[in-house]
Amino acid sequence: MAALDEFSEIVQRQVPLAPFTHLKLGGPAEMLAQPRSVEELSRLVRACSEAKIPLRVLGCGCNMLIRDEGVSGLVLRLSEPAFTQIEVRNDRVRAGTGASVASLISASARHNLAGLESLVGIPGTVGGALRTSTGDRSADLGQFVHSVEVLDSQGRVQVRHRDELQFGEQANNLDDPVLLSVEFALQPDETDLIVKRMRRAWMLRKGAAPAAFQAAGRVFKNPRGLNASALISQAGLERTRVGGAEVSDRDANYIVVHPGATSRDVLRLIELIRTRVEEKFNLRLEQELTVW
């Protein structure tokens, strides 16, 4: 696309996206860019806006299913050092949205800062986790956010402060196209206590999740006061299979992907689960997994 000619050093065409996602499924991106600085990213966002090119940001692809036919427009990956830095000052931790949640948690714990340790074991980047309001019953990332630096649709840097942000259950009002960095406000605590809580959270999460060797994705949000895994189990759907996609027997809110599976298999299984749960409980499950 001529509109993006000046970005030829960082934009590639027809790039398979499957390797960049947890499920390893789906087709290519029409264009993929890995900008090297905020300034370059900002110009790229502006150019896309002017040329009306759809723009999306891919984190680690842990909450993502790419359709077999691929994605039109531009996909951004914020994997260059300008977007993955983590800085700690007093009780504040500032993380680029391309940094992993794991590195954010370990940097905080190393500086005796508590709060995020119960999220240990949740895969993804800080940007993806914030966008999807990642968390569990013990905590969610949003509750520790002090401010978020974003790019608006014109590529301008803006700061969203705590008082204008709302973090609800599995949702928030951060709708800017690109999240750049996040400042977290944490609580000082003793290292031993942080590590102990981290170990406990790790064991609980690993005990419940599908086995580590399985490619598996969480599918639905928990309906208010209910648990999606329990509803899917009670509808008798554990181990239900469509093509190469199967409902996990360890946590029914995960779909496990076997060799040879396609995105279409996963989408058909999702629809089957939704229909059966609706028939049994008269309740329509809302999807957590992002589909491009």
Ligand SMILES: Cc1cc2nc3c(=O)[nH]c(=O)nc-3n(C[C@H](O)[C@H](O)[C@H](O)COP(=O)(O)OP(=O)(O)OC[C@H]3O[C@@H](n4cnc5c(N)ncnc54)[C@H](O)[C@@H]3O)c2cc1C
């Ligand atoms: C095994 C497994 C266990 C999981 N356990 C949990 C759990 O316990 N609790 C929980 O809440 N979730 C869980 N998840 C879901 C997932 O980990 C989170 O949603 C995750 O943090 C997503 O991060 P990501 O970088 O992979 O985002 P992606 O999947 O790449 O993207 C998710 C969304 O975020 C957007 N996005 C990503 N980065 C940016 C950015 N910088 N700016 C703007 N938008 C952006 C994408 O466009 C997309 O809409 C689990 C997933 C797996 C596979």
